[in-house]
Amino acid sequence: MTMGKAAVYTKPHTFELIELPVPDVEAGGLLVKITSAGICGSDLHYWRGDISPSFWAGGAKGGVILGHEMTGVVQALGKGVTKDSMGRPLKEGDRVAYTYFFPCMRCYNCLRGELNTCPNRTRFRQTVEDFPYCTGGFSEYFYLPPGHFVFKMPDELGDELATSANCAVAQVIFGLRKAGIGMGDHVVVQGAGGLGINAVAAAKEMGAERVIAIDGQPGRLKLAEECGADDTIDIREYNTVETRTARVRELTEGRGADVVLELVGFPDALVEGFSLMRPGGKIVEIGCMWPNSTTQLDVSKFVWTNATVIGIAHYDPYILPVTLDFLVRTKDKYPLGDIMSHSFPLEKIDEAFQQSEWLGKDTGSAITRAFLKP
Numbered sequence: 220m221t222m223g224k225a226a227v228y229t230k231p232h233t234f235e236l237i238e239l240p241v242p243d244v245e246a247g248g249l250l251v252k253i254t255s256a257g258i259c260g261s262d263l264h265y266w267r268g269d270i271s272p273s274f275w276a277g278g279a280k281g282g283v284i285l286g287h288e289m290t291g292v293v294q295a296l297g298k299g300v301t302k303d304s305m306g307r308p309l310k311e312g313d314r315v316a317y318t319y320f321f322p323c324m325r326c327y328n329c330l331r332g333e334l335n336t337c338p339n340r341t342r343f344r345q346t347v348e349d350f351p352y353c354t355g356g357f358s359e360y361f362y363l364p365p366g367h368f369v370f371k372m373p374d375e376l377g378d379e380l381a382t383s384a385n386c387a388v389a390q391v392i393f394g395l396r397k398a399g400i401g402m403g404d405h406v407v408v409q410g411a412g413g414l415g416i417n418a419v420a421a422a423k424e425m426g427a428e429r430v431i432a433i434d435g436q437p438g439r440l441k442l443a444e445e446c447g448a449d450d451t452i453d454i455r456e457y458n459t460v461e462t463r464t465a466r467v468r469e470l471t472e473g474r475g476a477d478v479v480l481e482l483v484g485f486p487d488a489l490v491e492g493f494s495l496m497r498p499g500g501k502i503v504e505i506g507c508m509w510p511n512s513t514t515q516l517d518v519s520k521f522v523w524t525n526a527t528v529i530g531i532a533h534y535d536p537y538i539l540p541v542t543l544d545f546l547v548r549t550k551d552k553y554p555l556g557d558i559m560s561h562s563f564p565l566e567k568i569d570e571a572f573q574q575s576e577w578l579g580k581d582t583g584s585a586i587t588r589a590f591l592k593p
């Protein structure tokens with residue numbers, strides 16, 4: 220039996236490096252050899268113990284493999300798989316992008332074509348003890364079950380751009396589309412991390428008139444500007460909701476933003492969004508994805524601002540080829556690859572997580588994401 224390396228998450232702050240059987244690929248399945256996996260903010264939440272992996276695993280109790288933002292090459296194609304999800308020929312050795320969640324295709328929501336809302340969709344499919352074992356990014360292999368969505372990676376995209384495509388980039392593009400963003404819109408992006416920087420560039424490409432990024436780290440704000448932000452608001456200078464609101468009004472001819480994206484992951488940022496948006500505006504909530512993200516909200520704000528709040532988890536798989544096209548088209552325009560600033564071998568996963576924990580506190584360089592090379 221062929222074996223592959225994997226870092227198994229067993230309890231907060233603890234990974235165990237083990238060897239796992241490489242699964243035999245079922246008909247319609249696909250095995251990926253991972254070349255790069257990013258440490259997403261949500262992985263850090265698992266690592267800290269904010270969320271139990273069973274939140275996603277449908278009750279998995281044992282060790283699971285974290286990591287979902289990743290790319291790799293086709294190691295083996297299951298019987299019947301000869302093309303990618305766009306009908307392009309696919310062969311072993313091809314670089315690919317793929318969704319890391321798997322809608323069931325047998326429920327009301329899937330039938331409605333709302334694949335990101337499928338209540339049965341899985342991510343960590345089970346513990347590492349059960350087939351197909353390799354169900355996370357911090358591993359040498361990743362298994363795509365029958366019915367998966369896979370896309371050939373454009374040659375122009377190196378792994379520094381390709382790795383984030385299936386999480387950070389696709390997620391914010393889907394959010395912006397859900398908000399119906401268009402020409403002339405003023406957009407506020409709360410949080411200029413992995414999601415925020417990509418959201419800034421994507422909003423500009425979708426026609427936003429003015430994009431304002433809010434963060435507290437000069438490195439991130441600088442990168443946001445390089446990636447298309449028209450203005451930035453440093454929360455160390457504008458350190459109250461009132462001053463940030465006043466600044467956003469100043470920058471939007473007194474109106475407030477048409478769309479606010481909450482990508483910080485602080486529940487209070489959502490409340491602040493009501494002040495930053497214009498009456499009748501929209502808030503896209505992506506940041507607060509772990510349970511018990513509670514805050515106090517005066518519900519009348521909701522009513523009297525005629526607000527629309529759009530909650531988003533995952534995306535429709537068609538967004539992934541849209542994302543890849545966006546990355547190819549803008550690769551010389553925005554330095555989005557700079558988001559991926561730190562690289563570690565899988566064996567150094569502890570160090571990678573510890574450093575990622577500190578990335579958010581760095582004041583100098585623009586560092587937002589670390590990635591592992593299994």
Ligand SMILES: [Zn+2]
Nearest residue numbers: 259261288386
């Ligand atoms: Zn993610």
Ligand SMILES: [Zn+2]
Nearest residue numbers: 323326329337
């Ligand atoms: Zn379903």
